Amino acid sequence: NAGVTQTPKFRILKIGQSMTLQCTQDMNHNYMYWYRQDPGMGLKLIYYSVGAGITDKGEVPNGYNVSRSTTEDFPLRLELAAPSQTSVYFCASRGTGTGWAFFGQGTRLTVV
Amino acid sequence: GQQLNQSPQSMFIQEGEDVSMNCTSSSIFNTWLWYKQDPGEGPVLLIALYKAGELTSNGRLTAQFGITRKDSFLNISASIPSDVGIYFCAGDSGGSNYKLTFGKGTLLTVNP
Numbered sequence: 637n638a639g640v641t642q643t644p645k646f647r648i649l650k651i652g653q654s655m656t657l658q659c660t661q662d663m664n665h666n667y668m669y670w671y672r673q674d675p676g677m678g679l680k681l682i683y684y685s686v687g688a689g690i691t692d693k694g695e696v697p698n699g700y701n702v703s704r705s706t707t708e709d710f711p712l713r714l715e716l717a718a719p720s721q722t723s724v725y726f727c728a729s730r731g732t733g734t735g736w737a738f739f740g741q742g743t744r745l746t747v748v
Numbered sequence: 749g750q751q752l753n754q755s756p757q758s759m760f761i762q763e764g765e766d767v768s769m770n771c772t773s774s775s776i777f778n779t780w781l782w783y784k785q786d787p788g789e790g791p792v793l794l795i796a797l798y799k800a801g802e803l804t805s806n807g808r809l810t811a812q813f814g815i816t817r818k819d820s821f822l823n824i825s826a827s828i829p830s831d832v833g834i835y836f837c838a839g840d841s842g843g844s845n846y847k848l849t850f851g852k853g854t855l856l857t858v859n860p
Contacts, residue, residue, distance in 0.1 A: 739790030
């Protein structure tokens with residue numbers, strides 16, 4: 637099993653550009669999450685989804701959008717990239733009844 | 749929102765030493781989790797705790813779910829160089845969205 641797969645692994649964006657961070661999981665998990673990790677700050681929840689067609693805001697949603705058209709995929713969209721969005725982004729998924737989330741390997745994004 | 753205070757922020761130890769880190773919360777959690785993050789990778793689950801007072805081991809790692817449900821600790825015995833990384837605690841307060849709250853992490857350096 638691949639688990640949670642994120643693409644790309646690295647990306648450099650110019651201010652104002654847009655991009656989509658891809659996340660897919662093959663564990664048939666209902667719950668999926670996007671986190672950002674800044675140095676010394678832990679993981680902050682951006683958006684989450686409890687199932688296909690259902691998404692909700694986390695702690696730091698401004699500047700991002702998500703969609704969940706299938707159980708497997710949960711892309712994160714940045715519409716107008718800003719330097720404050722320079723970070724490492726992690727996608728995670730979790731099955732119903734399990735206490736823990738499985739993480740992807742992360743996307744390191746730099747906005748210049 | 750919920751806050752998790754994780755300490756210490758960083759530790760520098762010699763190979764063979766024991767390590768202890770802890771997390772405290774302002775509110776009650778139903779589940780406590782401990783993750784490890786290697787450089788350039790996503791967090792990987794080490795130990796999951798589900799009941800107040802529970803003490804669980806995974807090899808050289810031991811973690812406990814505090815009686816008050818507001819704290820947890822992680823001990824690593826006889827540290828080795830591959831223990832280097834960032835250790836995160838995470839708590840789940842329950843509810844239908846299964847959101848996790850993360851501590852800011854403890855950076856562990858092990859000198860051979």
